[in-house]
Amino acid sequence: MTDDPLPQTIIHNYIHGQHVPPTTKQYLPVLNPTTSTPLATVPLSTSTDVTTAIHAAHAAFPAWSGRTVKSRAGILHRFHALLRQHAHEFAECIVRENGKNITEALADVAKGNETVEYACSLPQLMQGKIDRVSGEVSCRDRRDALGVVVSVVPFNFPLMVPLWTLPIAVVTGNTVRGWIGSSDFYPNAIVQNPTRVVQQCLTVWLSKIVLKPSEKVPMTMNKLTTLFEQAGFPPGVINLVHGTSEAVEALIDHPLVQAVTFVGSSPIARLVSERCHALHKRCIALGGAKNHLVALPDCHVESAAADIVVSYAGCAGQRCMAASVLLVVGGKESSEALVRAVVEKASRIEPGTEPGKMGAVIDGASHAKILGYIEQSERDGAEILLDGRSWIEKMAGRGGNWIGPTIIRHRNKMDRAMREEIFGPVLSVYHVDTWQEAIEIENSNPFGNAAAIYTTNGGSAEWFCSRFRAAMLGVNIGIPVPREPFSFGGLYGTKSKYGDMDITGDGAIEFFTNRIKITTKWPAPSAPEYTVGVDQEQ
Numbered sequence: 118m119t120d121d122p123l124p125q126t127i128i129h130n131y132i133h134g135q136h137v138p139p140t141t142k143q144y145l146p147v148l149n150p151t152t153s154t155p156l157a158t159v160p161l162s163t164s165t166d167v168t169t170a171i172h173a174a175h176a177a178f179p180a181w182s183g184r185t186v187k188s189r190a191g192i193l194h195r196f197h198a199l200l201r202q203h204a205h206e207f208a209e210c211i212v213r214e215n216g217k218n219i220t221e222a223l224a225d226v227a228k229g230n231e232t233v234e235y236a237c238s239l240p241q242l243m244q245g246k247i248d249r250v251s252g253e254v255s256c257r258d259r260r261d262a263l264g265v266v267v268s269v270v271p272f273n274f275p276l277m278v279p280l281w282t283l284p285i286a287v288v289t290g291n292t293v294r295g296w297i298g299s300s301d302f303y304p305n306a307i308v309q310n311p312t313r314v315v316q317q318c319l320t321v322w323l324s325k326i327v328l329k330p331s332e333k334v335p336m337t338m339n340k341l342t343t344l345f346e347q348a349g350f351p352p353g354v355i356n357l358v359h360g361t362s363e364a365v366e367a368l369i370d371h372p373l374v375q376a377v378t379f380v381g382s383s384p385i386a387r388l389v390s391e392r393c394h395a396l397h398k399r400c401i402a403l404g405g406a407k408n409h410l411v412a413l414p415d416c417h418v419e420s421a422a423a424d425i426v427v428s429y430a431g432c433a434g435q436r437c438m439a440a441s442v443l444l445v446v447g448g449k450e451s452s453e454a455l456v457r458a459v460v461e462k463a464s465r466i467e468p469g470t471e472p473g474k475m476g477a478v479i480d481g482a483s484h485a486k487i488l489g490y491i492e493q494s495e496r497d498g499a500e501i502l503l504d505g506r507s508w509i510e511k512m513a514g515r516g517g518n519w520i521g522p523t524i525i526r527h528r529n530k531m532d533r534a535m536r537e538e539i540f541g542p543v544l545s546v547y548h549v550d551t552w553q554e555a556i557e558i559e560n561s562n563p564f565g566n567a568a569a570i571y572t573t574n575g576g577s578a579e580w581f582c583s584r585f586r587a588a589m590l591g592v593n594i595g596i597p598v599p600r601e602p603f604s605f606g607g608l609y610g611t612k613s614k615y616g617d618m619d620i621t622g623d624g625a626i627e628f629f630t631n632r633i634k635i636t637t638k639w640p641a642p643s644a645p646e647y648t649v650g651v652d653q654e655q
């Protein structure tokens with residue numbers, strides 16, 4: 118762990134392919150979470166800066182739409198290859214500004230690039246369908262992109278979360294296709310001989326994106342602009358505006374913006390969703406989480422313990438999919454082996470950003486919040502089985518926001534640490550006598566991102582998977598992230614998701630497009646030369 122070698126950078130917005138100084142005079146420092154070294158300053162962009170970015174995006178339409186589908190897909194393929202080639206540089210930048218370890222940072226890049234890879238297939242995945250619905254009437258549909266869309270992202274995955282939306286948003290516009298003719302080019306042949314239809318590309322309307330990175334980690338996305346250019350994205354298709362609430366509100370309110378994706382904490386997710394819906398704009402707003410793991414007495418102790426530690430302490434617990442409550446089913450005696458194994462494995466983790474170590478949490482405010490939950494738990498009468506506060510002394514004098522893996526055994530399920538999102542390396546353990554009690558506790562929490570069951574019995578696993586109140590479920594997997602083509606997103610109606618659809622996979626295709634349905638009726642041709650399948654010489 119060394120101090121950051123980079124000179125301090127002033128970050129600008131990225132608009133129409135240029136790094137543009139914003140009109141604001143207000144900047145925030147970006148600090149290395151592991152050393153507290155200043156890395157950069159980030160502007161708090163104003164509504165004027167936002168308007169400039171949105172107009173640039175809007176104006177990009179001719180350049181983007183003038184390209185063939187093949188050339189647009191080619192840009193994304195090049196971007197994918199470039200990101201792979203430069204993965205280490207980006208991972209190092211993530212370590213510097215986010216504080217996670219290098220293995221986790223490389224995974225941040227690789228997982229982001231998986232969505233890029235998925236988006237490369239969108240020309241195939243987005244094809245419309247056609248059916249003869251009655252007599253000479255047929256229906257077909259196609260997907261039109263939305264126009265200017267906005268993405269607002271959090272600090273915890275500086276590259277992966279922006280890449281959840283960015284590639285899908287810009288490429289969904291590439292493949293606005295309709296099945297518009299047959300190989301004979303007779304309209305009614307679509308109905309009469311569907312196997313012979315040919316696909317034609319109808320370029321209708323293409324998406325462009327304005328992305329607002331987290332002000333806590335603006336450097337990674339800023340660096341990614343070099344790859345946008347090398348890959349060949351035309352200016353204005355992808356734009357970055359830095360800032361916080363003022364920029365986000367102006368982005369939502371701008372009349373040219375059609376849809377907004379948001380990922381962050383629940384209170385802000387709710388605000389963003391309500392603001393969008395009041396303006397009749399499409400919005401998906403993913404919020405926070407409180408993910409429950411249930412361990413049954415028949416679980417495989419060693420592998421469950423290893424997985425639980427990765428789930429709650431990986432990325433210093435700063436993952437919306439991280440475990441935060443472990444419900445151990447069965448008498449305390451029978452379940453003690455699992456709890457002991459979890460504590461033992463977690464206690465071996467060392468501070469640092471090298472592989473296998475655990476990095477620092479993002480900032481002083483987050484550090485203070487985590488400490489507050491540990492202290493409150495002590496006041497609530499909970500037992501601290503592993504105390505991460507020991508790292509404060511261990512790392513004293515080095516700067517940074519260090520807090521080690523912490524495990525708290527609660528006596529009362531109503532303790533605040535059992536119910537609220539902490540977003541740090543803290544696991545709450547609670548013993549229950551029955552499966553039903555475990556489900557009751559999980560179901561009554563107000564979040565609905567993820568839940569997982571540890572068992573060696575398939576029937577028990579199914580029982581829990583059909584009763585958990587969360588959208589992403591795991592069996593013997595504590596971080597059950599669904600990869601493409603499956604969609605990522607929490608349960609609607611909980612604090613984990615406000616708004617519409619999902620943010621990746623099929624859900625994102627649906628989110629970033631309008632489905633246009635076309636119903637046609639063509640009278641059967643009367644002239645013999647127009648009758649499909651009739652030999653002209655007869």
Ligand code: NAD
Nearest residue numbers: 270271272330331361362365381382385403404405406437
């Ligand atoms: P945050 O809510 O503080 O910030 C998220 C984004 O919102 C940032 O870009 C920020 O600038 C912006 N923002 C902040 N205040 C705003 C306001 N008043 N109005 C409009 N925009 C505002 O979240 P964070 O601390 O960056 O990230 C951590 C949170 O994100 C955790 O709660 C975590 O669970 C959640 N998260 C959820 C998911 C998911 O998929 N559900 C994924 C990653 C992170």
